[in-house]
Amino acid sequence: MGDLMRRYWFPIAAYGEILARESGTLPVRHLGEEFVLFREPSGKLGLLGRFCTHRGMDLVRGFVEDGGIRCVIDGWKFTPEGRCVDRPMENDEGLPSHEYDTNGHPVQEFGGLVWAYIGPEPVPLLPHWRPLVGTNDVRDIGITDVPCNWLQLMENSMDPVHVEWLHGYYGSQIKDDRFVPRRHERIGFDVFKHGVIKRRLLEGQTEDDDEWKTGHPVLFPNTLYIGDQIKEGLQIRVPVDDTHTRHYWYSIFKPAPGATAPKQDVVPYRYVPLHDEDGKFITGYTTSQDFICAILQGPIADRTLENLGESDRGIIMFRRLLKEQMAIADDGGDPMNVIRDAIENESLDVSVETVFWGEWDRILRSPFSEPGESPGIAEIRTVLETWRGSSSEG
Numbered sequence: 001m002g003d004l005m006r007r008y009w010f011p012i013a014a015y016g017e018i019l020a021r022e023s024g025t026l027p028v029r030h031l032g033e034e035f036v037l038f039r040e041p042s043g044k045l046g047l048l049g050r051f052c053t054h055r056g057m058d059l060v061r062g063f064v065e066d067g068g069i070r071c072v073i074d075g076w077k078f079t080p081e082g083r084c085v086d087r088p089m090e091n092d093e094g095l096p097s098h099e100y101d102t103n104g105h106p107v108q109e110f111g112g113l114v115w116a117y118i119g120p121e122p123v124p125l126l127p128h129w130r131p132l133v134g135t136n137d138v139r140d141i142g143i144t145d146v147p148c149n150w151l152q153l154m155e156n157s158m159d160p161v162h163v164e165w166l167h168g169y170y171g172s173q174i175k176d177d178r179f180v181p182r183r184h185e186r187i188g189f190d191v192f193k194h195g196v197i198k199r200r201l202l203e204g205q206t207e208d209d210d211e212w213k214t215g216h217p218v219l220f221p222n223t224l225y226i227g228d229q230i231k232e233g234l235q236i237r238v239p240v241d242d243t244h245t246r247h248y249w250y251s252i253f254k255p256a257p258g259a260t261a262p263k264q265d266v267v268p269y270r271y272v273p274l275h276d277e278d279g280k281f282i283t284g285y286t287t288s289q290d291f292i293c294a295i296l297q298g299p300i301a302d303r304t305l306e307n308l309g310e311s312d313r314g315i316i317m318f319r320r321l322l323k324e325q326m327a328i329a330d331d332g333g334d335p336m337n338v339i340r341d342a343i344e345n346e347s348l349d350v351s352v353e354t355v356f357w358g359e360w361d362r363i364l365r366s367p368f369s370e371p372g373e374s375p376g377i378a379e380i381r382t383v384l385e386t387w388r389g390s391s392s393e394g
């Protein structure tokens, strides 16, 4: 699995996180490895193995300067590519030997996130999912470190029925609102070019309803995409290691046709808590409920104890897809969503649903499915207000 996951670009930080660091450095644990992310005064980003090749000092303490980062102990300097270019006390003739180099990895800012690729060459393109390439919207990044394996969060996304029980019955018990969720009559899954479309048909719905007709795409291997004409959201699950996941909510709020969104210099970010002040799980939000069910399966759920059934058809399909793509990667091929075509990558399309009547008001009242308030809430409300009175408002 690790070889497959190393074939992808992943977000490793919000760009605002590295901007906020006076040191210009940020420790990053990603796919079980330790790195230092740094930002040179010129703005160039670098991602290196975290420890100096001299005597193992932590480069998070390093001096960042144009051209790279210098270790604080004896001043060895490394470029963003990992080349050791200076060892002040040694008598190198010209550049030091390559034996002092460290691992350097492609890293870039895109859409307010810092994305990194730590896999084999040739480096693929950083996928430009359509929601990320918009120019007229406001955005928000929420981050939660979740103490369990990333696949548990993905498998929750592949189980449509949890919406009825976890968010429906359990959610209404928490809110004590006696809400009775509609029963799932049918669930369906289709593999498409970029992942899996999951569909549900609830009691009283027909195949013309968006939840069946359009469905929700899961972008292989680690992203749930939920979108409509007002708000789009990517839930990106990044494996920190086998038992920890960094979960990003990437939310995009679009103005009504003809309106212009306020400018954001940097996409705001925030840390979304798992627990309240008493250390208890937060339970009142749908994504908090999703986290609880993934975390309480244990750090790595024991699949040998499962009894899968009809509600697990999506999970079974996703596991099969993972195995197929692992085999493709093992054979030296490009697995799904390793993108190399620059024209195609200008905007990778995913279909979106249409917000149904009255939804605008609900989004305005409660723009997020996760706890906490965005630092960009004023801009978000400005954008949402542009829908007031439009035909989509209903």
Ligand code: FES
Binding pocket: 052, 053, 054, 055, 056, 057, 071, 072, 073, 074, 075, 076
């Ligand atoms: S440990 Fe880094 S320069 Fe000596």
Ligand SMILES: [Fe+2]
Binding pocket: 162, 163, 167, 286, 287, 290
């Ligand atoms: Fe959910």
